[in-house]
Amino acid sequence: MSEQFRICPDTGLKLYQSTETLIKANAVAAVVFLLVGGIYGLLVGLTRWPAVHLLPADWFYLALTGHGLNVLIFWLIFFEMAVLYFASSVILGSRLAVPKFAWAGFALMLIGALMNNYIVLSGEASVMMTSYAPMDAHPLFYLSLILFAVGALLGCFVFFGTLVVAKEEKTYEGSVPLVTFGAITAAIIAVFTIISGAIILIPTLLWSLGFLAEIDALMYRLIWWAFGHSSQQINVAAHIAVWYAIASIVFGAKPMSEKVSRMAFFMYILFLQLASAHHLLVDPGVSSEFKMFNTSYAMYLAVMASMVHGLTVPGSIEQAQRAKGINAGLFEWLRRAPWGNPTFSGMFLSLIGFGFLGGISGVTMGAEQINILVHNTVYVPGHFHATVVLGTTLAFMAMTYWLVPVIFRRDLIWKGLASWQPYLFGLGMAGVSLFLMGAGTLGVPRRHWDITFSMTGGEVYEFPAAANTLLALNGLSVALAVAGGAAFCLIIVGSLLFGRKLGPDEKLATPHIATPPSDADYEKLGNGITVPGTLVLALVFFAAFAVYYFINWKYLAETWGIS
Amino acid sequence: MTSLSPPKDKIWWNEPIERTELIWITIVFLWGLVMTFMMPFWHVVGDQNISSETYKTTPEKFMQQTQAFVDEYTVRKDDGPRQYPVVKPPPGGDVYLVARLWDFWPVVELKKGESYRFHLSSLDWQHGFSLQPANINIQIIPKYEHVVTFTPNKSGDYSVLCNEYCGIGHHMMIGKIIVVE
Incomplete structure (x- = not known):
């Protein structure tokens, strides 16, 4: 099978036609839902400003529901589909596996997102993004989210399939690039997330249709958050992959060390989902041991991972800048960015x-x-x-x-x-x-x-x-x-x-991707501390973190006794 | 070579780690241990730990228990607009507080420095128990009876606000707890 592709004159990337069209479609859909969600957000913000208090109550709760779903779910996940196709097909220079599946996924996501906006705007689903049972919404509300999630799952499978195709067809040598590795992390978390969503939303749909007598409110919270919080972890993994990508694009930076950055992504797969328990910390029926283990993501290993990325991304930029000779003092590399x-x-x-x-x-x-x-x-x-x-x-x-x-x-x-x-x-x-x-x-x-x-x-x-x-x-x-x-x-x-x-071979006036050092x-x-500026920034961050953390314990100690 | 291209060595595991990364990983790992330690530590030395004592219940049963509590310990009618019964349980005793669409019932009067076992449940949807200005926030879930012991450390009038969205009357849901010397 030989599919049409072109070579980008600015970046040298190999762009297959179906990949390009899919990235375009997903990115445009993403921006449209960002616009809708942003308008809702403006209405919410102005209503919560006591002197303005713009919307009446029913419209406020409707707008808040629409705001959450459009920006937190539709904008981000449509864009993440574009990121997944970019990180597999474009970065690895491979054709996309079964583009038809990707289009079916896109169609399902679009139908789900439109159906959801329709039912929320009709006023029959002002239940917030969390739709906590036993408060009930119109069945179409749950159905729309299920359709959207199935569509996203298809996109993840196309992504994994493309990795297999690229490996088989030897479009790259050795291991996958770090950015692709980060995208794999996001996609693995996405599969877990979507399955959790199905486990809770399908029974809730049946309940709203009258086929199930009851949804236990506590069980709903436990499983819904395995979906709700984990979907935020897809965002984290995806946007950190984007940070690394941009550091490479703008500065030609390479990872400070592959092992550290990749292990940090791996920690996300192992521990990030535990964070779902954050949402149950003041719930009845959940033991303190459960809360402590899960809320610490098993001893904060996933938090450690984020803090590592927070150092290695600017660190890789500092290394690249210094290697290019922008080397004076602690922060010239940053000032001259x-x-x-x-x-x-x-x-x-x-x-x-x-x-x-x-x-x-x-x-x-x-x-x-x-x-x-x-x-x-x-x-x-x-x-x-x-x-x-x-x-x-x-x-x-x-x-x-x-x-x-x-x-x-x-x-x-x-x-x-x-x-x-x-x-x-x-x-x-x-x-x-x-x-x-x-x-x-x-x-x-x-x-x-x-x-x-x-x-x-x-x-x-x-x-x-x-x-x-x-x-x-x-x-x-x-x-x-x-x-x-x-x-x-x-x-x-x-x-x-x-x-x-x-034009097809026209180059932009300025270089669009940096030449790596x-x-x-x-x-x-040298071999010592190569990123002193980043280390100072990281230590400032750590000091702020530690001070803020202990201030809150002091604040807690001042309230009523609770046991 | 960048983050957009395959690593230089196929076995990237054997690459050396940069010194700054090692320093930072050490700091962050130890910090994680400190934070992990703080939670069980607070269970030992701290006075603010929510109990997980919970019973399955039903709206009918919980309402009956609350009614019995109100019947036994009501001391007067509240002078607020709702004229709810003000209930004054003995120190160390049980308090039943109903959350429902859209209020908290009844008004409770407590003595500063004494402990009370609060039974919290909802008769319908999920609600939030947000005690202000003490800033204590607890989730209330229908069909689960959560028993939490409170020891007020300041006298005054407190409000209980609902901070879990519960439909169109959510912003009307407010209750009252009075703490006397």
């Missing part, structure tokens, strides 16, 4: 935001007892807007800027706006994360329409005034982030429609 290139700035802001805001807050509130302080407060969305939006979404945006000329053969429009976009979006989202976490420490509940309790006939709780200020600042940050998100959608969609078409260049770095 291309901060105006959105592919780099988006990736680096993603790294900082994911680590400092998302990582520290997540691990701290994941300690069994500290969770008492923040469970189900807006601290929780504050945390995951740092991991999933600042971390994953911004990394995917950064990658998209690079993909447009390679895959779509269009020059980017509005390059000036594009160079600002990651800062706009990143700053806005960092604000959302910080201000929500602040309000959460004051006890403000999540998914709540009215913290002034105006509809309770006079029974009220008065939050500290700072809570209102923080929610107002959150509203402003949402507006900033949405402006950044809208800029992204405009630039990408505009480039696809109106960007200058690039030679082995001899790397040898000049």
Whole structure:
């Protein structure tokens, strides 16, 4: 079987026609759902700003449900399908295994996502993304998620199949590249995740249709989170693979050591799913031993893995820069990085935001007892807007800027706006994360329409005034982030429609992929500590982490006795 | 060679590890041990550990128990708008608190420094027990009766807010606990 392919004039990558079309379809679908979810997000943020309080209650809960599903599920997983096809077919230079399956998967995902948006918008499924039984939604809500998940599973199988094809047809020598290894990690976690989703959503669908009498609420939570949290771990594995890819694209960086980075990915496969138990830390019927073992991901080995990636990604950049002679002081390598290139700035802001805001807050509130302080407060969305939006979404945006000329053969429009976009979006989202976490420490509940309790006939709780200020600042940050998100959608969609078409052999004006430093260049770095700047950054991170962690224990010690 | 190309050696396992990576892995591994230690340690020395004492129950049974508790220990009507019974259990005694669409019932009065065994359950959907401003948050699940012992350390009026989304009246769900000296 010989399929059409072309060689990218800028990057030398071998692009098969069916792979390219599939990446295009998935990436475009992803951006469309990002746009829909972003609009819902703006409405949610403005409603939670007490002085604005935009939507009525029923629309608020509807918009919050639609926001979660569109951005957390549809945007990210459509984009991840594109990442999987890129990491297998494009990086390995292989034809895609059974493209028909990939198209069937895409169709199922699209039908599921559209059906879900329809039923949520109809008002019959305002149950939030978690749809906690015994609160029930219209059966189409569960069916739409099942269809979407089956579609994604087909995509994973095509990915694995492509790895086999590439190996058989010897399109590469030796082991798979690190970025592909990271994508394999994401895909393995995805299979586990989707199976968990099927185990819980299929009975829930049957229950909503009246074929099953009851869904046990605690069992629902336990299994739903094996799906819900693990799907976030797909995001982590995928966006870290994207970090490595961008470090190589922009700087020609190589992994500091293959063994460390690969073992860190492997730790994700072994331990990340245990984190699902984070969500049950203040639940009845779950023993402390279960909580402690699982919440520590078996002694924090998966957390260690993320912290390792957090060092090795910037470390590989520092090595590459120093090898090229950008070597002065601790931070010249970083100062002289291309901060105006959105592919780099988006990736680096993603790294900082994911680590400092998302990582520290997540691990701290994941300690069994500290969770008492923040469970189900807006601290929780504050945390995951740092991991999933600042971390994953911004990394995917950064990658998209690079993909447009390679895959779509269009020059980017509005390059000036594009160079600002990651800062706009990143700053806005960092604000959302910080201000929500602040309000959460004051006890403000999540998914709540009215913290002034105006509809309770006079029974009220008065939050500290700072809570209102923080929610107002959150509203402003949402507006900033949405402006950044809208800029992204405009630039990408505009480039696809109106960007200058690039001829089949035409090269871009500037090199689109960096030439890696030679082995001899790397040898000049010596054998000691080759990345002092990154080490300093890592130690600053560690100090912030440790201080914040123990402050929370002190804060916990001040409340009522609980036993 | 980059992260987009196969590693230089097929057996990448034998590559040396960079010094900074070794230092960092050591720090991070030890930090993981510290954090792993903190949770069981707090069970020994800390005063804030949620019990996992749980019983299967039914909405009818739990409502009956709560009604009996209210009948036995009600001291007055609350002066708030809802006029719910204010129930004052003896120190060390049991407290039943119902979560339902969309309120918490009844109002409870506790004595500072004394311990009370709270029985928490829901009559319908999932709810959240969020005690403010003490900032204690516990999940409430229908058909499971969770027994948690609270020892208030400050007097004053506390609110119980629902922080698990429970439908269109979620934001109306509020209850009250009074702590006296």
